[in-house]
Amino acid sequence: MISKSIVFFGFLLSFIYMGNPIQAQNTLQEKFHKEIISAFETEDYQLKEIKVSENLQDQMKVEMNNKNFFQIFTQDQLLGYAYLGEAASMKKMFDYVVFFDKDLIIKKSKVLIYREDFGRQIGTRRWLSQFDGMNSTSNPQYGEDIAAISGATISASSMTRAMNGVLKSLAVLQKNGVL
Amino acid sequence: MRTKKLLMLSLFSICSAGIFAQEDHKKQDIAAIMDMCGCYEVEFKYAETFAPDIAYEKAYNYNAKALELAIPIIEKDDFISIQHLLVVNDTMIIKHWRQDWEYEDGERYEYVADSKWKFVDKDEVDGTWTQRVFHVDDSPRYSGTATWVHVDGKSFWEDDADSPLPRREYSKRKDYNVMVRGNRVEITDFGWIHEQDNDKIIREEGKEDILLAQEKGMNTYIKVDDKECQAAKKWWENNKDLWAKVRKKWDKVFDKDTDIQLKEKIEDKPAYLQLFMLEPGTSQKEINKIIDNLMVETL
Numbered sequence: 179m180i181s182k183s184i185v186f187f188g189f190l191l192s193f194i195y196m197g198n199p200i201q202a203q204n205t206l207q208e209k210f211h212k213e214i215i216s217a218f219e220t221e222d223y224q225l226k227e228i229k230v231s232e233n234l235q236d237q238m239k240v241e242m243n244n245k246n247f248f249q250i251f252t253q254d255q256l257l258g259y260a261y262l263g264e265a266a267s268m269k270k271m272f273d274y275v276v277f278f279d280k281d282l283i284i285k286k287s288k289v290l291i292y293r294e295d296f297g298r299q300i301g302t303r304r305w306l307s308q309f310d311g312m313n314s315t316s317n318p319q320y321g322e323d324i325a326a327i328s329g330a331t332i333s334a335s336s337m338t339r340a341m342n343g344v345l346k347s348l349a350v351l352q353k354n355g356v357l
Numbered sequence: 358m359r360t361k362k363l364l365m366l367s368l369f370s371i372c373s374a375g376i377f378a379q380e381d382h383k384k385q386d387i388a389a390i391m392d393m394c395g396c397y398e399v400e401f402k403y404a405e406t407f408a409p410d411i412a413y414e415k416a417y418n419y420n421a422k423a424l425e426l427a428i429p430i431i432e433k434d435d436f437i438s439i440q441h442l443l444v445v446n447d448t449m450i451i452k453h454w455r456q457d458w459e460y461e462d463g464e465r466y467e468y469v470a471d472s473k474w475k476f477v478d479k480d481e482v483d484g485t486w487t488q489r490v491f492h493v494d495d496s497p498r499y500s501g502t503a504t505w506v507h508v509d510g511k512s513f514w515e516d517d518a519d520s521p522l523p524r525r526e527y528s529k530r531k532d533y534n535v536m537v538r539g540n541r542v543e544i545t546d547f548g549w550i551h552e553q554d555n556d557k558i559i560r561e562e563g564k565e566d567i568l569l570a571q572e573k574g575m576n577t578y579i580k581v582d583d584k585e586c587q588a589a590k591k592w593w594e595n596n597k598d599l600w601a602k603v604r605k606k607w608d609k610v611f612d613k614d615t616d617i618q619l620k621e622k623i624e625d626k627p628a629y630l631q632l633f634m635l636e637p638g639t640s641q642k643e644i645n646k647i648i649d650n651l652m653v654e655t656l
Contacts, residue, residue: 209412272411292411301411 206273209290210262214250217277217286218258224251225260230356237350239343256280259357265340267294267333274337276309276344282357284312287341297333305334309341314349318342379484383460386486386505389512390437390458392544394427396586397578403525403553408570415570419525425453425578426589430597435460440600442589450592452600452633454498455491462487465500466611468519470535470560472653473618486514488540494629495603496619496651497611501540513543528627533557533569551576599637599644606641606648618653 215221227244235241246262259278264271270293277285287309289301299305308324318324320338327334351357403419424444431438441453463479465487479487479502489500501516520536521527539554553574559567583590610617620628631647 213412289411298411303414 206262206291210260210275213275213277213286213288213290214260218250218252220252220257222252223257225249226251228259228351228356230351234350234354234356238347240340240347242344242347242351258285261344262290263340263344265333265336267292267297267336270294272333274340276341278348282313282348282352284309286310289337294333297327297330299327299330300333300337312341312345314345314352316345318345382484382505382507385507385512386460387434387437389505389507389514389544390439390486391429391432392512393456393542393549393578394429394439395548395580396583396589397425397427397548398581399423399425399579400577401525401574402576403572403574405557406571406573409568413570416526416530421525424581424585426586426593427578428590428593430593431457435462440593442586442593444586444589448588450589452493452596454493455495457489457491459487459489461485463502464614465489465502466497466617468497468499468521468535469616470562471618472521472621473616475616476614478614488514488516488542490518490520491607492629494632495600495607496629497617499538511543513541515539515541533559535560535566548578548580550578596637599635599639602639602641602644603632603648606645610648610652619651620653623650 214223225248228242228247228249230238230243230247235243240263242261248260250257250260258280259282261276261278263274263276265274266272272289272293273291274287274289276287279285287306289306292298292301305325305327309318312318318338318341320326320335324334324338348357399422401419401421401423405415405418408415426442426444427439428442429437430440437458438455439458440455443451443453445451461482461484463477463482463485465477465479466474466489467477469475474497482502485502485504487500487502490498492498499518499520501518503514503516505512505514518538518540520538522530522534522536535558537556537558539556541550541552541554543550543552551574553572553576555572555574557569557572559569622628623631628651631651632644635644635647
């Protein structure tokens with residue numbers, strides 16, 4: 179049986195989405211669940227929220243807190259971390275997830291929900307895998323170490339900035355002993 | 358009076374020309390279908406192309422090669438049946454798929470989902486050929502009805518058909534349950550090609566179909582010397598009576614013109630193995646019993 183923490187559902191119910199919020203919550207919930215199974219190859223997992231003080235939040239480039247940043251356990255053994263974020267495409271926001279291993283190295287990232295026709299190339303594994311292996315000391319830059327995508331410039335650069343922000347924020351949490 | 362005669366003569370000429378044209382077209386159709394017979398080196402290539410969900414991860418491309426004999430087992434004016442046999446390592450023969458072609462007959466079984474087929478009888482079948490494709494155990498797979506086209510030196514036939522998952526994905530994928538095949542068969546100077554534009558569909562009763570992913574398929578049949586398929590010819594000689602009995606029983610099932618549902622597994626093994634492993638001398642009674650046991654029920 180799949181076991182998931184109550185926190186997980188609490189988080190999802192509190193999340194605000196565009197369009198039909200209940201449907202969006204369910205879709206995101208399903209996709210997040212599916213991707214955890216795929217990334218960590220287990221259905222038996224528990225999510226534990228990570229609490230971040232307001233003081234630290236002010237120092238971080240992106241908001242990382244108990245609503246979008248989790249530890250993932252199986253049988254009390256730490257598997258890794260998951261961060262759920264939002265970034266901008268041309269006109270709308272898209273949802274993505276970043277999975278870290280237990281050493282806080284990016285294991286996999288994935289665009290979960292994309293709401294436009296333009297820029298969908300950022301969802302390809304080939305492009306997203308460029309972030310794999312990065313950690314809080316990495317500094318991904320669009321068009322330099324992250325390949326530009328013709329026809330998806332806005333979304334691809336936005337995703338790169340978002341990932342950069344996640345890694346910088348991770349560095350703050352590590353420096354302050356939260357992780 | 359003379360005008361009336363001329364009018365009658367003209368009408369007769371027009372009708373005759375129409376009939377001759379139709380007969381000529383049918384001859385071309387039969388020639389094209391028969392051109393699919395022979396010994397071939399086959400290359401199977403599939404690649405997923407588009408998916409509506411950005412989170413969908415495309416499956417790896419599929420590539421395989423085989424030596425295959427396509428042997429005409431029934432040749433009639435309105436009906437042709439072609440059995441495909443795989444030749445593995447020159448000597449091992451595996452009964453592969455079968456395709457039947459029937460002229461101006463719209464009766465067929467359309468795949469619904471979850472091993473269920475619906476009986477349909479298409480109207481407006483003038484000049485058309487219905488292709489019925491069967492699994493390795495001669496159970497139904499998919500079918501379509503369309504006209505062979507002979508233009509600009511090309512001969513091709515194309516239609517869409519709902520089908521079960523292809524064998525290459527049957528035991529590996531659970532994320533979709535119906536393949537809507539866009540089938541295109543074209544006769545070429547080197548043999549023939551079976552081109553596909555497939556949709557991988559999630560189908561639930563009472564709900565709208567969901568498109569999971571699209572796929573391009575290109576199966577290329579390059580004609581080679583018949584000698585290379587000698588082992589398959591010999592195998593068929595030794596096994597054709599057995600499979601004639603199998604077809605006879607299936608024909609009885611299909612002649613009921615009712616929807617059917619088949620078991621996917623028997624004793625935890627794929628159902629097709631029940632017929633696939635039979636000895637050539639197996640009796641009609643035994644075969645009938647096995648096929649009856651494959652049926653879930655007559656719906």
